[in-house]
Amino acid sequence: MDEHWSAAAHHHLKAAGVKQIGYVPDGGLRLLIERCLGDNEIETVMCATEEEAVGLAAGAWLGGQKSAVLMQSSGVGNTINAIASLISSANFPFFAIVTMRGQWGEGNPWQVPMGQAVVPTLEAVGVKTFLAESPDAVEMMIESGLRMAYSTDTPVAVLVGQKVIGSKVWTAGKAVNQ
Amino acid sequence: MSTITLHRREVLGSVMAERGDTLFVSGLGSTTWDLASFGDRPENFYLWGAMGNAAMIGLGIALARPDRRVVVITGDGEMLMGMTSFSTIGAKHPSNLAICVIDNETYTETGRQPTATGRGTDLAAVASACGFAKTAMIRTEIEAKNLSRLLFREPGPVCAVVKVVDEDLPMSVPPRDGGYLKTRFRIGLLGEQTAVQP
Secondary structure: OOOOHHHHHHHHHHHOOEEEEEEOOOHHHHHHHHHHHOOOOOEEEEOOOHHHHHHHHHHHHHOOOEEEEEEEHHHHHHHHHHHHHHHHOOOOOEEEEEEOOOOOOOOOHHHHHHHHHHHHHHHHOOOEEEEEOOHHHHHHHHHHHHHHHHHHOOEEEEEEOHHHHOOEEEEOOEEEEO | OOOOOOOHHHHHHHHHOOOOOOEEEEOOOHHHHHHHHOOOOOOEEEOOOOOOOHHHHHHHHHHHOOOOOEEEEEEHHHHHHOOHHHHHHHHHOOOOEEEEEEEOOEEOOOOOEEOHHHOOOOHHHHHHHOOOOEEEEEOOHHHHOOHHHHHHOOOOOEEEEEEOOOOOOOOOOOOOOHHHHHHHHHHHHHOHHHHHOO
8 A cells, every 4th residue: 555544544533424533733743634634524622732632523513513633642641631531431332543652663762761651551442443454454453443433332442553654863963753 | 801790590591591502512610510500411522532623613503504503601711722623713713602711710610720821822813813703701790691691692603701800609510421412412413313313
């Protein structure tokens, strides 16, 4: 598959009927966010912190719309109480795409603790996590994750691994994506 | 700083006759008891947790249903925790969303500890600085006469902060089952077929 995974992700978000996207930017999400920003049928909400996007998702569902949250793994730490005490407490469906840091090939030690904590913290508050480590797996997990989230009112997060999005290599004076 | 004289249930009660089919979200604690005290209805989504999220839940509803007015009633402590959402809502600029902060300068539920709104933070000024279409700080009965227009008719996003006395009031306890409140709200808004078989 030559096309970037964001094309398939955008396609499946549309096919599932997602109408609102709450996001905090991440380098790994840049192309998907650009696709959503350029789509008149999707309302995008740039959030100041990822916790806001959880509230937005609950509100969208109350208003009759499906939504998705796009965030980096660091942002997962900002969502935990909102997911536990809103999404899980009231059985809201919830779907997130999380681009990973602090995982395979990470070069920044400050990213590692939260990156490693993503799965245990999300699972602890009731979110099913699926780690995708190839573009094909990203596509399959987004399609099936959306179905699970919205057919079973289960919170689902698809984690896009660093084997897919690459990892930054830090050298003096510059950082380059590998 | 002038003396605070307004009473939360009197001020809110005076506008409820005009709420019509307005969709409400209430922040956990005192504002949930306030909203319930004016009568339980499917269009009320009461929070019993998720502190700091009330305004963003309101935004999600407002974007999904631009044809309906959405009003968030929350406390000063809850709004302080979710203060970044002023920036997000200001940027998104939904015309059908109003936020009403019932500001008693106190974390009421946890033992009446002071909040920062009594020590310099002006939440209406914050909302204004974030680009809200209309903001108001309400301290007097004359200013309170504008509240109904602000919450239900003024093009949004609106933020109306009402300074109220810190007082003990009877708890009016609405249903606390979040799944029930969610589904009831959706059935009321979308009809049963769409709400339960999306």
